[in-house]
Amino acid sequence: MSELTDIGANLTNRAFAGDTKEVLARAHDAGVTRLLITGTSVELSAHARRITSDRRLHGPVKLFSTAGIHPHHASTHGELAMRSLGELLVHDDVVAVGECGLDFNRNFSEKKDQLACFEAQLALAASVKKPVFLHERDATDAFAEILARHRPKLVGAVVHCFTGDASALARYLEMDLHIGITGWICDERRGRHLFDLVKTIPRNRIMVETDAPYLFPRDLDKARRRNEPCFVKHVAATVARARGETPEDLATISTENARRLFSLP
Numbered sequence: 024m025s026e027l028t029d030i031g032a033n034l035t036n037r038a039f040a041g042d043t044k045e046v047l048a049r050a051h052d053a054g055v056t057r058l059l060i061t062g063t064s065v066e067l068s069a070h071a072r073r074i075t076s077d078r079r080l081h082g083p084v085k086l087f088s089t090a091g092i093h094p095h096h097a098s099t100h101g102e103l104a105m106r107s108l109g110e111l112l113v114h115d116d117v118v119a120v121g122e123c124g125l126d127f128n129r130n131f132s133e134k135k136d137q138l139a140c141f142e143a144q145l146a147l148a149a150s151v152k153k154p155v156f157l158h159e160r161d162a163t164d165a166f167a168e169i170l171a172r173h174r175p176k177l178v179g180a181v182v183h184c185f186t187g188d189a190s191a192l193a194r195y196l197e198m199d200l201h202i203g204i205t206g207w208i209c210d211e212r213r214g215r216h217l218f219d220l221v222k223t224i225p226r227n228r229i230m231v232e233t234d235a236p237y238l239f240p241r242d243l244d245k246a247r248r249r250n251e252p253c254f255v256k257h258v259a260a261t262v263a264r265a266r267g268e269t270p271e272d273l274a275t276i277s278t279e280n281a282r283r284l285f286s287l288p
């Protein structure tokens with residue numbers, strides 16, 4: 024059976040507090056062998072690392088985490104925060120800086136804080152020589168401009184949960200970024216354009232993820248439910264169908280891409 028990698032699951036979310044072990048068992052049954060737990064603040068990045076080092080959860084799914092500050096929490100940035108992230112990033116199983124980026128959709132943090140927080144994390148990623156896990160929503164121009172400046176110093180990057188249009192995709196691929204696709208593609212109301220776009224992503228740049236507990240694949244069940252890493256299998260199958268590839272092939276290439284970018288064993 025081919026191996027799947029969920030490059031983004033928010034297992035620090037309280038939705039998973041009671042049953043992480045069962046969630047991982049179900050993920051494994053679905054073919055998931057590697058999973059990255061997303062860090063979205065200093066505190067939750069430390070929490071993510073605690074989950075990966077929890078011996079009780081050690082099983083067939085290899086766990087890794089990221090360390091970063093989501094744009095929603097950008098007002099917490101500063102020297103101390105960067106030092107704390109740097110301390111987490113010393114560990115081999117903390118494989119990327121992020122998620123970081125810009126979100127001008129909801130503007131939970133002021134723009135100036137978002138810009139400063141993003142720049143600081145790109146500099147951190149360059150100094151620790153780890154890739155970045157990026158978030159961008161309604162901010163393509165500012166995001167691409169900042170990234171272009173830092174790109175030469177970065178070892179690599181993935182734009183997670185890509186939901187943009189053809190021109191945004193072209194700009195990101197031109198900067199040699201990887202593209203993460205979530206269950207957004209399974210939503211016939213707002214994901215239709217993505218279904219058509221994913222076939223233009225090169226084989227060596229595509230990855231899949233759930234962003235669980237968010238973004239439950241809408242075509243599985245119209246009722247909103249808690250999303251889980253096991254549903255990355257459904258995301259991968261949908262991406263494969265859109266690209267005219269087999270689910271096995273898509274699982275294989277997306278896992279190879281994740282292993283290469285994040286240096287996963």
Ligand SMILES: [Zn+2]
Nearest residue numbers: 122158183184
């Ligand atoms: Zn995100």
